[in-house]
Amino acid sequence: MNRVIAFVILFGLSISFCLPKAQAFNIYRVGDEIAGQEYNDILKRWLDKKFSIWVGVSDNNTEYILFKGETGLGDATVMAQNGKPIRDKLKNAVKKAIEWSDVARKNKADTSKSLGCFGSNPYDSCAENGSAVEENQMGLLFFAANGGKQTNLIISLIDRDNQFIKTNIYIDVKNITKMLNVVDSIENGFKKARKTANDQKLFK
Numbered sequence: 001m002n003r004v005i006a007f008v009i010l011f012g013l014s015i016s017f018c019l020p021k022a023q024a025f026n027i028y029r030v031g032d033e034i035a036g037q038e039y040n041d042i043l044k045r046w047l048d049k050k051f052s053i054w055v056g057v058s059d060n061n062t063e064y065i066l067f068k069g070e071t072g073l074g075d076a077t078v079m080a081q082n083g084k085p086i087r088d089k090l091k092n093a094v095k096k097a098i099e100w101s102d103v104a105r106k107n108k109a110d111t112s113k114s115l116g117c118f119g120s121n122p123y124d125s126c127a128e129n130g131s132a133v134e135e136n137q138m139g140l141l142f143f144a145a146n147g148g149k150q151t152n153l154i155i156s157l158i159d160r161d162n163q164f165i166k167t168n169i170y171i172d173v174k175n176i177t178k179m180l181n182v183v184d185s186i187e188n189g190f191k192k193a194r195k196t197a198n199d200q201k202l203f204k
Helices: 002-012 084-107 123-131 172-182 186-203
Strands: 016-019 022-039 045-057 062-072 074-081 109-118 138-144 149-157 165-172
Touching: 002 165, 022 062, 022 172, 022 186, 045 172, 045 186, 062 149, 062 165, 062 186, 074 109, 074 149, 084 109, 084 138, 084 149, 084 172, 109 123, 123 138, 149 172, 165 172, 172 186
Parallel strands: none
Antiparallel strands: 016 022, 022 045, 022 165, 045 062, 062 074, 109 138, 138 149, 149 165
């Protein structure tokens, strides 16, 4: 198990992203990947997909949170600048999804309600509908059906560089709870990323 964990950490360090003004940075994955499913219209069936949260510090010490979701064309990546407001917003959205799952089940209620938007322009129709509509957006939508028996957090992502790389991943209650644990670990992830950023400055 320790070998697997070490591999994940090293793998995270090996990934870099180019940013405006030719900046680049290495990223760490926060916690475990979140298991979900996406419906494939062509195959007419559900496919397993993974969602994950990463953190990174650029060479000018700007901190970013990255959201990554599997698609048939590679990962859709959405990037947002780190800060307490975005972390609180994300945590509150995930907690609300857990709370609403309980409400839907107890009251045998169906609904579809937005839990917000992250990334570029998070105040347009993405926030209103809980669904990404342009590049570098992640929408969160709570969904309950079948008299509250089925509840999901639907995570929609459109890649920051390619509008055709997108996905809608359905997360069940078990994995919504797992996602909350990952969100709670974001700050610890940044501690590792900051240490790496400082170490790299020694070799210029």
